[in-house]
Amino acid sequence: MENKIDNCENCDNCVGKQNFGKEFWKEFVKGIILCNPVFVLALGLCPTLAVTGTIDNALGMGAGVIFVLLGSNIIISLMRNIIPDLVRIPVFIVVIATFVTILSLLFEAYIPLLYESLGIYLSLVVVNCIILGRAEVFASKNGMFLSIADALGIGLGFTIALIMISLFREILGTGALSIFGFQLFNIPGLSSNPLGFFVSPPGAFLVIGVLLAVFRWIGVLDNE
Amino acid sequence: MANFKNTKVYPIIILTIVVLVSVTVLIFLNTLTSPVVEAQKRKEINNQLQNIYSGMTDSELEDEIYYILKEDETIGYAFIAKGNGYGGEITIMVGLDKNLEVKDVSIMSHSETPGLGSRVTEESFTDDFKGLKIENIALNKNGGEIDAISGATISSEAVVSAVREEMKKKIKSIK
Amino acid sequence: MNNLISIFILMAIVNNIVLAKFLGLCPFFGVSKKLSNALSMGLAVTLVMLIASISTTVIYNYLLVPFQVEFMRIVLYILVIASLVQMVELAIKRTNVALYNSLGIYLPLITTNCAVLGVALINSTENYTILQSTVSALGGGVGFSLVLIIMSGIREKLELSEAPESMEGLPIAFITAAMLALAFLGFRGMI
Numbered sequence: 123m124e125n126k127i128d129n130c131e132n133c134d135n136c137v138g139k140q141n142f143g144k145e146f147w148k149e150f151v152k153g154i155i156l157c158n159p160v161f162v163l164a165l166g167l168c169p170t171l172a173v174t175g176t177i178d179n180a181l182g183m184g185a186g187v188i189f190v191l192l193g194s195n196i197i198i199s200l201m202r203n204i205i206p207d208l209v210r211i212p213v214f215i216v217v218i219a220t221f222v223t224i225l226s227l228l229f230e231a232y233i234p235l236l237y238e239s240l241g242i243y244l245s246l247v248v249v250n251c252i253i254l255g256r257a258e259v260f261a262s263k264n265g266m267f268l269s270i271a272d273a274l275g276i277g278l279g280f281t282i283a284l285i286m287i288s289l290f291r292e293i294l295g296t297g298a299l300s301i302f303g304f305q306l307f308n309i310p311g312l313s314s315n316p317l318g319f320f321v322s323p324p325g326a327f328l329v330i331g332v333l334l335a336v337f338r339w340i341g342v343l344d345n346e
Numbered sequence: 347m348a349n350f351k352n353t354k355v356y357p358i359i360i361l362t363i364v365v366l367v368s369v370t371v372l373i374f375l376n377t378l379t380s381p382v383v384e385a386q387k388r389k390e391i392n393n394q395l396q397n398i399y400s401g402m403t404d405s406e407l408e409d410e411i412y413y414i415l416k417e418d419e420t421i422g423y424a425f426i427a428k429g430n431g432y433g434g435e436i437t438i439m440v441g442l443d444k445n446l447e448v449k450d451v452s453i454m455s456h457s458e459t460p461g462l463g464s465r466v467t468e469e470s471f472t473d474d475f476k477g478l479k480i481e482n483i484a485l486n487k488n489g490g491e492i493d494a495i496s497g498a499t500i501s502s503e504a505v506v507s508a509v510r511e512e513m514k515k516k517i518k519s520i521k
Numbered sequence: 522m523n524n525l526i527s528i529f530i531l532m533a534i535v536n537n538i539v540l541a542k543f544l545g546l547c548p549f550f551g552v553s554k555k556l557s558n559a560l561s562m563g564l565a566v567t568l569v570m571l572i573a574s575i576s577t578t579v580i581y582n583y584l585l586v587p588f589q590v591e592f593m594r595i596v597l598y599i600l601v602i603a604s605l606v607q608m609v610e611l612a613i614k615r616t617n618v619a620l621y622n623s624l625g626i627y628l629p630l631i632t633t634n635c636a637v638l639g640v641a642l643i644n645s646t647e648n649y650t651i652l653q654s655t656v657s658a659l660g661g662g663v664g665f666s667l668v669l670i671i672m673s674g675i676r677e678k679l680e681l682s683e684a685p686e687s688m689e690g691l692p693i694a695f696i697t698a699a700m701l702a703l704a705f706l707g708f709r710g711m712i
Contacts, residue, residue, distance in 0.1 A: 168543050168544055171543040172542070206357040215603060216365055220596060223592060223595050226592075226595070234386050234387075234390070238455055242642040246544075246639055248595055248599055250635075318459050323540060323702045325699070331693070332692070334695065335692035365596075369593070369596075373590075
């Protein structure tokens with residue numbers, strides 16, 4: 123467990139001590155670019171690849187992760203002084219699992235279509251190490267106000283990454299783009315002969331690999 | 347208070363409280379959402395049945411068969427068939443008329459490849475089933491009357507065999 | 522029996538949990554740099570997956586379903602897996618020091634490994650019996666170890682070759698995984 127958390131913390135400049143006490147905005151923005159959970163930290167990869175076949179799934183998963191992250195960060199930051207160190211991780215896990223269950227109950231009742239298509243990946247948000255990572259390195263050491271900013275920033279950064287990947291996969295893989303049943307556009311030659319490869323599992327690996335390389339090449343990300 | 351925090355039972359008490367609160371919240375929320383989920387499922391099935399039997403007034407569920415009623419007269423039998431496609435489970439609503447011929451089928455859920463296997467949901471495929479008796483429900487190449495979708499033989503075969511196998515079972519138990 | 526074999530092949534090859542279901546990607550990319558590490562990790566995951574699947578299926582079939590509280594499964598499963606990992610770690614430490622030295626550091630990582638929870642969730646979604654769950658966990662573990670070992674073999678060679686600077690490390694690993702996944706796609710429709 124400790125090892126995993128250390129891995130999740132490898133973005134020192136974002137959660138370093140000099141940032142403590144700085145304003146909401148800074149904590150919010152860092153999660154989107156500087157400390158993007160997917161592209162910079164390479165965390166939460168399973169859902170990133172599994173649900174980016176369509177933009178609907180990406181948006182649903184993004185919203186779900188923001189909800190759980192916000193909930194767990196708020197509760198854990200409020201409880202940070204009464205949680206004993208010894209059972210810290212089990213308490214975090216129970217809090218996160220509770221919010222994931224709330225999320226899946228709400229999805230099942232009010233957006234059943236999305237619930238069906240996300241399948242087990244909605245439940246698997248519980249082991250998304252972005253969330254446990256934020257609980258450990260941020261919410262358990264900061265107040266509620268900053269923890270909310272952190273959750274929104276990291277959550278949004280995750281969602282943006284999902285949207286970017288799913289845009290490539292859906293447009294190339296089906297030749298069209300539609301959000302929740304409304305078709306936005308349709309590329310005539312491509313939609314009759316779509317490159318189905320991109321919505322299949324290998325396409326997911328290829329798109330994220332190429333995106334990472336392009337980001338490094340144009341200098342958005344540092345080389346290893 | 348500071349002393350209590352250092353005792354050995356303190357962590358156990360906190361963990362227990364957290365678990366209890368969590369269980370209470372979830373049970374409460376579940377009692378709120380489960381009727382909504384039930385209603386959603388009923389509505390979804392009712393919509394599917396309405397699409398197949400346009401004039402239906404009511405349906406009764408018995409032994410996993412929906413007996414379709416139109417003013418107290420049974421006009422058809424519907425049931426749900428499940429098959430394993432290329433990407434996972436495919437759920438199909440099958441509607442039979444009074445003569446046990448297929449009236450229509452509709453795909454309720456699937457996870458086939460978009461643009462290929464997902465074309466099993468299109469009418470050009472499902473319309474092939476209309477009016478078929480059980481012995482004709484097979485793909486063309488296997489001597490039946492259904493055209494497989496080009497490039498998606500596995501998905502097509504999955505739907506066809508799921509419908510055929512389930513129909514075989516259900517016809518026996520229809521009263 | 523036929524059914525058990527098809528569950529095994531489905532989990533291990535056709536719907537490989539790493540390459541088709543995208544479960545356990547963090548260790549897949551993190552621990553696949555050396556062949557010996559990949560072997561140990563694969564073994565550790567298979568072991569935990571097996572024990573976790575059996576216990577979660579018992580809980581699901583004899584506790585959650587009869588009392589109609591299936592929605593509690595996420596909370597329960599993750600607690601069961603977390604405590605199981607602790608117990609397995611302790612048991613190995615007490616009984617076999619050599620094994621502990623080779624597996625030890627991977628065990629704590631497994632709690633947050635979505636492959637273990639993923640297989641447990643697949644088992645209960647499919648309403649598998651205890652025997653079926655055992656086979657499906659075994660298949661999942663074998664499938665995970667298999668691709669981890671293949672991947673580490675490739676990456677050991679990859680280290681020696683020159684990739685464009687911005688491709689080095691993670692990007693090239695992803696692209697390699699894409700090729701592997703493409704190969705595994707050929708098994709689709711087998712069952």
